[in-house]
Amino acid sequence: MAKVTTFKELKSAESCRYDEVALGEVMLRFDPFDVPTARARQMRVFQGGGETNVACGLAYTFGLRTAVVTALVNDDIGKNIRNQLREAGVDTEKIIWFNTKNDGSHFSTDQKGTLMNGINFTFIGKGVIPSDTLYYRAHTAVRELCAGDVDWDTLFGKEGVRAFSTGGIYTLISPSSAGLAIQGVQKANAYGTFVAADLNYRSKVEPSKARAREINRQITPYLGFLVGNDSDLNDALGYETKVSPDAPYAEWIEAYKGTVEQVAKDYPNLSIIGTQWRGATNADMVSWGAVLYDALEGKMYQSPLREDVPIADRTGGGDSFASGVLAALLKGKDLATAVQWGAAHGILVQETPGDITMIDEKLVLAEVKRAQSKGGVRATR
Numbered sequence: 001m002a003k004v005t006t007f008k009e010l011k012s013a014e015s016c017r018y019d020e021v022a023l024g025e026v027m028l029r030f031d032p033f034d035v036p037t038a039r040a041r042q043m044r045v046f047q048g049g050g051e052t053n054v055a056c057g058l059a060y061t062f063g064l065r066t067a068v069v070t071a072l073v074n075d076d077i078g079k080n081i082r083n084q085l086r087e088a089g090v091d092t093e094k095i096i097w098f099n100t101k102n103d104g105s106h107f108s109t110d111q112k113g114t115l116m117n118g119i120n121f122t123f124i125g126k127g128v129i130p131s132d133t134l135y136y137r138a139h140t141a142v143r144e145l146c147a148g149d150v151d152w153d154t155l156f157g158k159e160g161v162r163a164f165s166t167g168g169i170y171t172l173i174s175p176s177s178a179g180l181a182i183q184g185v186q187k188a189n190a191y192g193t194f195v196a197a198d199l200n201y202r203s204k205v206e207p208s209k210a211r212a213r214e215i216n217r218q219i220t221p222y223l224g225f226l227v228g229n230d231s232d233l234n235d236a237l238g239y240e241t242k243v244s245p246d247a248p249y250a251e252w253i254e255a256y257k258g259t260v261e262q263v264a265k266d267y268p269n270l271s272i273i274g275t276q277w278r279g280a281t282n283a284d285m286v287s288w289g290a291v292l293y294d295a296l297e298g299k300m301y302q303s304p305l306r307e308d309v310p311i312a313d314r315t316g317g318g319d320s321f322a323s324g325v326l327a328a329l330l331k332g333k334d335l336a337t338a339v340q341w342g343a344a345h346g347i348l349v350q351e352t353p354g355d356i357t358m359i360d361e362k363l364v365l366a367e368v369k370r371a372q373s374k375g376g377v378r379a380t381r
Contacts, residue, residue, distance in 0.1 A: 002189040004269035005224050006296065007329050010194050016160030019064040019330050021094070023150075023184050024051020024170040025142045026070050027118035027135075028081055029355060031313075037121045037134060047084040048355025050169040050200055053316050056356040057323030057345060059089035061364060064330060067091035069150055069184075071141040073098045073109060077117040078141075088356060096149065098141045106149075115141050124313045124353075125283030131314060135204060137173070146176035152187035163326055164188040168199040168236055171215055172206035178215045185222035194329075196225035198322055201235035213238050220267050227322050229275040230256055239263055249277060249289050249305045256291065257300050264295035271296050274339065276321040276346045277305075284311055286350070290321055290343035292335050301335050303343035304371045311350040320357055321346035324364065340368045 013019060026049035032040030048056075055066040068090055072078035074097045082092050102110040109115035118137040125131035137143070155161060164184065171181045188195045199216050206212050216236045220226065230241035230252070239262060243255035260273040274292035281287070289305040324345030328338035344367040345357065352358040 002186070004189050004222060005192050005194045006271035007194060007224060007335075008271070008296070009192070010329060011160065011162045011192060013162065013330075016162050017065070018067055018091070018159065018161045020055060020058050020066045020163040020165065020326060021069060021155065021161045022051045022055035022066065023069045023164070023166040023181060025049045025118060025137070025140070025173055026052040026068065026072075026081055026085070027120050027137065028077055030119065030121045031353060032121065032123055034124075034126060036129075037123045037132070044353065045080070046354035046356075047081045048316065050198065050319060051165065051167040052085070052090075053319035053355050054165050054198075054323045054326070055090050056085065056088040057320050057349070058327055058330075061323070061345065061357045061359060062327035062331070062361050063089075064327060065091070067094045069094045069096075069155075071096040071098060071107075071145050073100065073115055073117050073141050075100060075117070077119070081117060094155070096141075096145065098144075109141070113139075115139055115144065117141065122315060124315070127282050127284065130283055142170075143174035143177065145180050147179035147183045149180060150184065152184060156187055156191035156193050161188070161191075161193045162330060163194045163196060165196040165198075165322070165326070167197055168201055168212070168216060168232070169205055171219060172212055178218070182218055182222070185219060189222055194224050195222055196227065196322065196326060197223050198227035198318060199232050199236035200228070200318060201232050209235055212236050221269055223267075223270060225272045225274075225325075226263070226267075226270050227275055227318070228273070229277070230259060232275070233259055233263065237263070249279070249287070252277060253291055253300070253302060257293065260293045260295075261298070264293070272325075272335070274325065274342070276318055276343065278314075278317065281308060283314075285309070286311055286314065288317075288343065288347045290339050290346065292325065292339040292342070294335050301339045303339050304374070306343075306347055306371055309347060311347075313353045314350050316349045316355040316357075317346045319355070320349035327361075340372070344368045344371065
């Protein structure tokens with residue numbers, strides 16, 4: 001097994017074509033504004049996906065060079081998703097396209113919808129009505145990808161990638177997706193690329209926690225950065241954090257620290273473990289914090305707790321935390337700064353609709369400063 005790259009060993013920007021590449025699912029999201037989906041008559045359209053959101057945040061907010069490895073059917077829905085990725089600044093060259101000619105080739109389907117592009121309907125909720133998402137992904141093109149479908153040697157070896165990320169949604173989405181993800185993280189390490197994954201367990205993707213743990217235990221030995229809150233670490237890897245679901249932030253941090261210390265002991269390849277913390281008052285009011293554990297030094301870093309923050313759309317908060325952390329590291333910042341960038345970017349994405357951020361780095365830095373000083377929010381004139 002190749003040595004796993006640590007966050008202190010990131011390649012230089014000059015030596016690589018990409019700062020970051022994400023492997024995962026991307027879907028077209030229909031948002032019914034403030035009307036529950038069952039009664040909706042008008043929709044907004046976004047793109048988004050647990051893994052690809054990271055690449056979007058790094059490109060749009062932080063101006064870094066990113067790409068996504070995914071698969072789409074080459075129809076107007078696929079082109080809509082591609083165009084939105086381009087608008088976020090993401091390189092779409094690595095998308096694998098399934099033609100609709102039904103020509104018998106490896107990446108081909110018909111025009112009957114036998115394979116499709118994934119869609120979801122996400123109602124953001126309001127007050128005591130929780131957010132709710134309906135997924136249509138059973139026959140999506142990205143589920144068909146398997147080991148051998150991506151030329152990792154060219155990507156990591158010839159072109160060069162500083163950081164590679166994937167996640168617990170993609171790895172469990174089909175019988176073959178884990179094989180491609182495992183191959184990707186192995187090849188990334190072989191070429192000295194820093195590897196991150198968010199093991200965000202979703203029962204709507206894989207009802208069996210036993211299978212989730214089996215797959216994630218194969219991927220975790222190849223990670224430098226593991227993202228996962230206490231419930232994710234339990235669902236995805238089997239680690240129990242003995243803390244009340246209603247525990248305050250400080251108490252939760254102490255309990256979480258004990259868990260990640262054990263995870264780091266069991267997986268000495270990990271150099272960082274971290275997550276965001278969300279305390280939901282209701283569907284549009286949260287408290288928000290974040291932590292990073294330096295497994296090399298045995299030190300925990302944390303952001304200030306933001307209490308009772310009104311939000312517009314909670315989707316993508318964890319993805320934006322991960323991209324904020326990676327952005328700081330890719331720009332040469334330390335972990336104390338990285339956790340602040342992750343927390344700030346994570347809360348800011350929830351202030352705008354859609355899965356991905358609509359703000360720039362300047363606003364992230366301003367939010368870091370505001371939270372640290374506990375200042376207010378002033379209008380920009």
